[in-house]
Amino acid sequence: MKEFKGQKREAWELEALAKLKKGGRVGARAVKFVAANKVKLGFAKQTTGAKWTVQGMLIGPRVIELSSKQAPGVRSGKDAWTISLIAHEAKHYEQGLTTALSVYGELEAWQLQMKVLRELGAPPTHPALLAIEKLKLSHDQVALKEAARLMKQYDPAYRIDLLPLNPVGLTTVMGSLQKLVRAQGSPRPKAK
Numbered sequence: 001m002k003e004f005k006g007q008k009r010e011a012w013e014l015e016a017l018a019k020l021k022k023g024g025r026v027g028a029r030a031v032k033f034v035a036a037n038k039v040k041l042g043f044a045k046q047t048t049g050a051k052w053t054v055q056g057m058l059i060g061p062r063v064i065e066l067s068s069k070q071a072p073g074v075r076s077g078k079d080a081w082t083i084s085l086i087a088h089e090a091k092h093y094e095q096g097l098t099t100a101l102s103v104y105g106e107l108e109a110w111q112l113q114m115k116v117l118r119e120l121g122a123p124p125t126h127p128a129l130l131a132i133e134k135l136k137l138s139h140d141q142v143a144l145k146e147a148a149r150l151m152k153q154y155d156p157a158y159r160i161d162l163l164p165l166n167p168v169g170l171t172t173v174m175g176s177l178q179k180l181v182r183a184q185g186s187p188r189p190k191a192k
Protein backbone atom coordinates (compact mmCIF):
# COMPACT_ATOMS: atom_id res chain seq x y z
CA MET A 1 0.00 0.00 0.00
CA LYS A 2 1.42 3.33 -1.01
CA GLU A 3 0.57 5.07 2.29
CA PHE A 4 3.13 2.86 4.06
CA LYS A 5 6.00 3.77 1.76
CA GLY A 6 9.19 4.25 3.74
CA GLN A 7 7.74 2.57 6.85
CA LYS A 8 9.26 -0.65 8.05
CA ARG A 9 6.42 -3.08 8.53
CA GLU A 10 6.14 -6.83 8.60
CA ALA A 11 4.19 -8.72 5.95
CA TRP A 12 1.40 -9.75 8.35
CA GLU A 13 0.95 -6.13 9.46
CA LEU A 14 0.51 -4.97 5.89
CA GLU A 15 -1.89 -7.83 5.18
CA ALA A 16 -4.04 -7.10 8.24
CA LEU A 17 -4.13 -3.39 7.37
CA ALA A 18 -4.97 -4.16 3.74
CA LYS A 19 -7.87 -6.31 4.91
CA LEU A 20 -9.09 -3.54 7.18
CA LYS A 21 -8.85 -1.00 4.36
CA LYS A 22 -10.56 -3.23 1.81
CA GLY A 23 -13.45 -3.94 4.20
CA GLY A 24 -14.98 -0.49 3.92
CA ARG A 25 -15.01 3.19 4.70
CA VAL A 26 -14.59 2.97 8.49
CA GLY A 27 -11.71 0.51 8.30
CA ALA A 28 -10.04 2.54 5.56
CA ARG A 29 -10.18 5.65 7.74
CA ALA A 30 -8.50 3.74 10.59
CA VAL A 31 -5.75 2.56 8.25
CA LYS A 32 -5.20 6.13 7.11
CA PHE A 33 -4.70 7.17 10.75
CA VAL A 34 -2.32 4.25 11.39
CA ALA A 35 -0.26 5.19 8.33
CA ALA A 36 -0.19 8.93 8.97
CA ASN A 37 0.78 8.47 12.63
CA LYS A 38 3.15 5.57 12.04
CA VAL A 39 1.27 3.41 14.55
CA LYS A 40 3.08 0.08 14.84
CA LEU A 41 1.32 -3.24 15.25
CA GLY A 42 2.75 -6.00 17.38
CA PHE A 43 1.85 -9.05 19.40
CA ALA A 44 2.22 -9.18 23.16
CA LYS A 45 1.15 -11.52 25.92
CA GLN A 46 -1.89 -10.07 27.67
CA THR A 47 -5.19 -10.92 29.27
CA THR A 48 -7.13 -8.68 26.86
CA GLY A 49 -7.67 -8.80 23.08
CA ALA A 50 -5.53 -5.76 22.33
CA LYS A 51 -4.36 -2.55 23.91
CA TRP A 52 -2.81 0.82 23.35
CA THR A 53 0.15 1.64 25.54
CA VAL A 54 0.63 4.47 28.01
CA GLN A 55 4.09 5.12 26.61
CA GLY A 56 2.70 5.21 23.08
CA MET A 57 0.02 7.66 24.13
CA LEU A 58 2.28 10.00 26.08
CA ILE A 59 5.73 9.73 24.53
CA GLY A 60 5.63 7.44 21.51
CA PRO A 61 6.14 5.47 19.43
CA ARG A 62 2.49 4.53 19.21
CA VAL A 63 2.03 0.78 19.28
CA ILE A 64 -1.08 -1.38 19.14
CA GLU A 65 -0.40 -4.62 20.96
CA LEU A 66 -2.56 -7.52 19.85
CA SER A 67 -2.86 -10.61 22.01
CA SER A 68 -0.17 -13.09 21.02
CA LYS A 69 -2.77 -15.83 21.48
CA GLN A 70 -4.54 -14.46 18.39
CA ALA A 71 -1.38 -14.31 16.27
CA PRO A 72 -2.17 -17.33 14.08
CA GLY A 73 -5.67 -16.00 13.29
CA VAL A 74 -4.35 -12.54 12.46
CA ARG A 75 -1.52 -13.89 10.33
CA SER A 76 -3.95 -16.02 8.33
CA GLY A 77 -6.35 -13.06 8.01
CA LYS A 78 -9.21 -15.09 9.51
CA ASP A 79 -9.53 -13.38 12.89
CA ALA A 80 -11.88 -10.53 12.02
CA TRP A 81 -12.39 -9.65 15.70
CA THR A 82 -8.71 -9.00 16.35
CA ILE A 83 -8.32 -7.17 13.04
CA SER A 84 -11.27 -4.96 14.03
CA LEU A 85 -9.47 -4.25 17.32
CA ILE A 86 -6.75 -2.46 15.34
CA ALA A 87 -9.39 0.15 14.41
CA HIS A 88 -10.66 0.19 18.02
CA GLU A 89 -7.21 0.90 19.48
CA ALA A 90 -6.31 3.39 16.73
CA LYS A 91 -9.43 5.32 17.73
CA HIS A 92 -8.10 5.54 21.31
CA TYR A 93 -4.83 7.08 20.07
CA GLU A 94 -6.88 9.51 18.02
CA GLN A 95 -9.00 10.38 21.09
CA GLY A 96 -6.00 11.11 23.30
CA LEU A 97 -5.40 10.14 26.91
CA THR A 98 -8.32 11.69 28.77
CA THR A 99 -11.04 10.54 26.37
CA ALA A 100 -9.45 7.10 25.90
CA LEU A 101 -9.69 6.61 29.66
CA SER A 102 -13.45 7.07 29.89
CA VAL A 103 -16.58 5.02 29.27
CA TYR A 104 -17.49 7.61 26.65
CA GLY A 105 -14.22 6.92 24.80
CA GLU A 106 -14.81 3.18 25.05
CA LEU A 107 -18.35 3.47 23.72
CA GLU A 108 -17.07 5.39 20.71
CA ALA A 109 -14.36 2.77 20.11
CA TRP A 110 -16.71 -0.22 20.56
CA GLN A 111 -19.29 1.27 18.20
CA LEU A 112 -16.61 1.93 15.60
CA GLN A 113 -15.35 -1.62 16.04
CA MET A 114 -18.85 -3.03 15.41
CA LYS A 115 -19.03 -1.06 12.16
CA VAL A 116 -15.67 -2.51 11.12
CA LEU A 117 -16.84 -6.05 11.96
CA ARG A 118 -19.82 -5.53 9.65
CA GLU A 119 -17.49 -4.23 6.93
CA LEU A 120 -15.34 -7.33 7.36
CA GLY A 121 -18.36 -9.58 6.90
CA ALA A 122 -18.29 -10.74 10.52
CA PRO A 123 -21.22 -8.84 12.07
CA PRO A 124 -21.64 -9.01 15.86
CA THR A 125 -24.25 -11.50 17.06
CA HIS A 126 -23.98 -11.26 20.87
CA PRO A 127 -27.06 -9.46 22.26
CA ALA A 128 -24.89 -7.12 24.38
CA LEU A 129 -22.90 -6.05 21.30
CA LEU A 130 -26.08 -5.45 19.31
CA ALA A 131 -27.43 -3.31 22.16
CA ILE A 132 -24.15 -1.34 22.37
CA GLU A 133 -24.40 -0.63 18.65
CA LYS A 134 -27.85 0.89 19.12
CA LEU A 135 -26.88 3.28 21.94
CA LYS A 136 -26.63 6.92 21.06
CA LEU A 137 -23.07 8.18 21.58
CA SER A 138 -23.46 11.05 24.02
CA HIS A 139 -22.14 12.32 27.33
CA ASP A 140 -25.41 11.41 29.01
CA GLN A 141 -24.62 9.56 32.24
CA VAL A 142 -27.57 7.20 32.03
CA ALA A 143 -26.59 6.08 28.52
CA LEU A 144 -22.94 5.69 29.55
CA LYS A 145 -23.87 3.60 32.59
CA GLU A 146 -25.92 1.37 30.33
CA ALA A 147 -22.95 1.09 27.93
CA ALA A 148 -20.67 0.02 30.78
CA ARG A 149 -23.24 -2.54 31.97
CA LEU A 150 -23.49 -4.05 28.48
CA MET A 151 -19.69 -4.19 28.06
CA LYS A 152 -19.44 -6.04 31.36
CA GLN A 153 -22.23 -8.36 30.24
CA TYR A 154 -20.28 -9.19 27.10
CA ASP A 155 -16.99 -9.68 28.95
CA PRO A 156 -17.29 -9.99 32.75
CA ALA A 157 -13.51 -9.65 33.10
CA TYR A 158 -13.50 -6.27 31.34
CA ARG A 159 -12.53 -3.53 33.83
CA ILE A 160 -14.77 -0.81 32.49
CA ASP A 161 -15.79 -0.15 36.11
CA LEU A 162 -12.38 1.47 36.71
CA LEU A 163 -13.07 4.24 34.21
CA PRO A 164 -14.96 7.50 34.78
CA LEU A 165 -18.10 7.83 32.64
CA ASN A 166 -16.97 11.00 30.92
CA PRO A 167 -13.48 12.33 30.15
CA VAL A 168 -12.09 14.02 33.24
CA GLY A 169 -9.10 16.18 34.12
CA LEU A 170 -5.55 14.96 33.99
CA THR A 171 -5.14 14.53 37.76
CA THR A 172 -8.11 12.19 37.95
CA VAL A 173 -6.94 10.42 34.81
CA MET A 174 -3.61 9.67 36.40
CA GLY A 175 -5.50 8.03 39.28
CA SER A 176 -7.48 5.84 36.86
CA LEU A 177 -4.29 5.04 35.03
CA GLN A 178 -2.63 3.68 38.14
CA LYS A 179 -5.58 1.36 38.75
CA LEU A 180 -5.64 0.34 35.10
CA VAL A 181 -1.98 -0.40 34.53
CA ARG A 182 -2.59 -4.08 35.09
CA ALA A 183 -6.17 -4.33 33.90
CA GLN A 184 -6.49 -2.01 30.91
CA GLY A 185 -7.25 -3.38 27.47
CA SER A 186 -9.94 -4.34 25.03
CA PRO A 187 -12.64 -6.96 25.07
CA ARG A 188 -11.41 -10.46 24.40
CA PRO A 189 -12.97 -12.52 21.67
CA LYS A 190 -15.74 -14.71 23.05
CA ALA A 191 -14.68 -18.32 23.29
CA LYS A 192 -16.65 -20.29 20.72
Ligand SMILES: [Zn+2]
Binds near residue numbers: 092106109
Ligand atom coordinates in the same frame (compact mmCIF):
# COMPACT_ATOMS: atom_id res chain seq x y z
ZN1 LIG B 1 -11.05 0.32 24.14
